[in-house]
Amino acid sequence: MTSKTPIKVKPVTSCILCGYRGQNLYSHLKDSLFGVPGFWSISSCKNCALLWLDPQPLEEDTSLLYSNYYTHEGLTNNFLTSSEVSFENFPKNKKIKYAVLVAYFKYPIMVPRVYYFVGVILGAIPSFRKKVELSIGGFLPKKGARLLDLGCGNGDYLLEMKYLGFDVEGIEIDPQSAEIARSNGIPVITGTLTKNTYKENSFDAVYLNNVIEHLANPEEIMSICHTILKKGGRLCIKTCSSKSFARSLFQESYRGLEIPRHFFIFSPESLRQLGKRVGFSVKKSFTTFNGYIWSASKAIKKGDKNAAYATDNRFIFLFQKIVVSSLIFLFPDRGDDIFVLFEK
Numbered sequence: 001m002t003s004k005t006p007i008k009v010k011p012v013t014s015c016i017l018c019g020y021r022g023q024n025l026y027s028h029l030k031d032s033l034f035g036v037p038g039f040w041s042i043s044s045c046k047n048c049a050l051l052w053l054d055p056q057p058l059e060e061d062t063s064l065l066y067s068n069y070y071t072h073e074g075l076t077n078n079f080l081t082s083s084e085v086s087f088e089n090f091p092k093n094k095k096i097k098y099a100v101l102v103a104y105f106k107y108p109i110m111v112p113r114v115y116y117f118v119g120v121i122l123g124a125i126p127s128f129r130k131k132v133e134l135s136i137g138g139f140l141p142k143k144g145a146r147l148l149d150l151g152c153g154n155g156d157y158l159l160e161m162k163y164l165g166f167d168v169e170g171i172e173i174d175p176q177s178a179e180i181a182r183s184n185g186i187p188v189i190t191g192t193l194t195k196n197t198y199k200e201n202s203f204d205a206v207y208l209n210n211v212i213e214h215l216a217n218p219e220e221i222m223s224i225c226h227t228i229l230k231k232g233g234r235l236c237i238k239t240c241s242s243k244s245f246a247r248s249l250f251q252e253s254y255r256g257l258e259i260p261r262h263f264f265i266f267s268p269e270s271l272r273q274l275g276k277r278v279g280f281s282v283k284k285s286f287t288t289f290n291g292y293i294w295s296a297s298k299a300i301k302k303g304d305k306n307a308a309y310a311t312d313n314r315f316i317f318l319f320q321k322i323v324v325s326s327l328i329f330l331f332p333d334r335g336d337d338i339f340v341l342f343e344k
């Protein structure tokens with residue numbers, strides 16, 4: 001069984017951002033989610049709050065980390081796959097989302113007048129408008145704008161962005177997911193991003209959703225993103241946070257550690273600094289509540305075998321959401337998910 005094969009590793013002793021020698025934060029950790037063998041440590045940088053896995057798996061063994069990973073999830077945007085896409089057939093939450101995008105972000109799609117007014121009213125709530133903005137990567141509409149999703153999975157996000165007027169493409173390391181995306185008309189390259197994959201100055205937008213923390217070379221990948229973007233093009237990065245309240249509370253049980261698949265866990269500031277180092281400016285940066293991080297972290301702490309799929313009941317979820325969101329309002333860099341929108 002591949003799951004019992006020892007993983008070949010290399011030590012990572014210093015911070016990749018500022019060169020400070022790492023301090024051991026947690027040791028003797030095991031993969032409590034998907035059973036990859038081995039014992040792992042997490043190091044931290046006292047200068048920039050970056051956390052990293054030490055030792056880290058060698059590139060040739062990366063696939064062993066994912067042999068028992070989440071099964072391939074179905075499309076949530078399958079209402080966009082039929083040959084005749086009709087607003088009437090959209091789920092209600094999507095109708096409202098698109099109405100907000102039209103009313104506040106001038107997306108060029110048709111929404112019935114009654115929904116337009118619903119969009120105007122609900123979009124007036126800042127947190128709701130932000131949630132909608134976050135869900136599409138914060139990209140503004142531009143006719144024929146070329147968008148790349150790095151780690152596009154089954155193409156769910158790109159399917160939606162295509163509907164919203166973008167010229168979409170993806171890269172995906174998992175051949176099965178890439179094939180699902182292609183079967184829905186999304187052009188996808190199977191593999192990883194290198195400096196020769198795309199031409200310089202050719203994209204208007206690049207999206208990395210829960211991807212950067214899995215990379216062994218985040219600076220190199222961000223630098224390639226900078227190269228392939230046009231001047232004024234935008235890079236959206238979403239990732240978990242080393243500075244979150246959940247990480248402080250749950251420590252080695254924190255879901256975002258994802259031993260041994262998360263190689264680097266950034267703080268909002270360390271991610272912004274890395275972007276600036278490769279040439280970007282920061283357009284937007286905020287953190288948000290993620291209820292799943294809380295339910296899964298609690299399950300890991302309890303030793304739950306199915307922690308990867310943990311959920312809280314609605315009441316507990318809502319209670320946590322109110323408390324944690326209020327704390328994030330007071331301490332904006334300490335939310336669960338980091339969202340940074342960079343511009344070239």
Ligand SMILES: [Zn+2]
Pocket residue numbers: 015016017018019020045046047048049050
């Ligand atoms: Zn550092």
